[in-house]
Amino acid sequence: MGYRSLYLANSAYLVLYYSIAAWYPTFLLVQRHFSTDRIATVVILLNVSAVVGSIIFGRLSDLLGRRWVITISAIGTIVGAPLFVAVHSSAVLVAGAIIIGFFGPGGAWSVNAAYTAEHFPTKMRAAGHGLTYNAGNALGGIVTPILVGLFSVKYGFGSVMTIGVLISSVALIILAWLWRETKDMDFQR
Numbered sequence: 001m002g003y004r005s006l007y008l009a010n011s012a013y014l015v016l017y018y019s020i021a022a023w024y025p026t027f028l029l030v031q032r033h034f035s036t037d038r039i040a041t042v043v044i045l046l047n048v049s050a051v052v053g054s055i056i057f058g059r060l061s062d063l064l065g066r067r068w069v070i071t072i073s074a075i076g077t078i079v080g081a082p083l084f085v086a087v088h089s090s091a092v093l094v095a096g097a098i099i100i101g102f103f104g105p106g107g108a109w110s111v112n113a114a115y116t117a118e119h120f121p122t123k124m125r126a127a128g129h130g131l132t133y134n135a136g137n138a139l140g141g142i143v144t145p146i147l148v149g150l151f152s153v154k155y156g157f158g159s160v161m162t163i164g165v166l167i168s169s170v171a172l173i174i175l176a177w178l179w180r181e182t183k184d185m186d187f188q189r
Contacts, residue, residue, distance in 0.1 A: 005175055006116050006132040012171040013112050014140020016077065019164025020046075020084075020104050022145040024097075027085060027157035032093065042094055046084075046101035053106015065183035066115040070176040073107025074169035080104070081165040085158030104165065108172060118182035140168075 025043055028034040034042065053073075061069040080103055083096025113129060120128030144164060151160045 005178065006119055006128070007135045009172065009175045009179075010112070010116065010133045010136025011139040012136075012168040012175065013108060014136055015144045015164050016104055016108060016140075016168035016172070018140060018144040019148065019161050019168065020100055023148050023152065023157050023161060024084075027161065031157055032088075032090075042097050045094060046097040047105075049098040049101035050105040050109075053102035054110040057107040057110040061111045061114070062183070065181050066111045066118075067176045067179070067181050069111050070108060070115070071173050073103045073110075074173045074176075076103030076107060077165060077169045081162045081169075085161055100165070104169075108169075115176075115179075115182060119179065 024046070025039050028039045028042060029036075057069050057073060060072075064072075077100060080096050080099030083092055084100040085093075085096070113133075116132060117125045117129040148157070148160050148164060
């Protein structure tokens with residue numbers, strides 16, 4: 001796979017992240033009518049679970065490999081996606097936020113920088129990762145929040161956020177299995 005696939009992967013990572021994070025407090029306020037203190041609690045739980053997920057999946061990537069961590073994380077994110085937005089039970093919604101935080105920003109993101117950088121030769125590793133990350137940010141980081149905002153007027157935040165999470169998770173699984181596995185590779189090149 002060429003470097004363009006790394007741009008696509010970084011776009012998928014950022015679509016995943018911004019589909020989860022950018023509009024979630026607004027979704028909780030507008031569609032679920034949560035109070036601001038309750039919104040803060042749910043968002044904090046999502047972010048704490050993301051930190052825990054990053055630690056666990058970062059370690060797992062050294063044991064299982066980058067592909068498997070991306071795959072497991074993306075599947076967990078797919079499972080959690082409907083729970084963090086689509087249900088009307090507050091308890092299930094909070095559980096969904098914890099699941100989506102753990103597997104999405106926690107799991108998938110834990111290997112993004114390393115796995116992307118490991119696909120470049122040593123002499124251009126930092127520049128290659130920086131370029132593909134920021135090129136991916138043009139789609140994932142700029143366009144996604146705008147599209148979620150625009151489409152949510154007609155389809156609702158939950159539906160649009162879920163579609164972004166599902167599309168990006170499937171894309172990450174496909175790309176992870178098209179790339180080479182970098183676990184235990186010798187990077188002295």
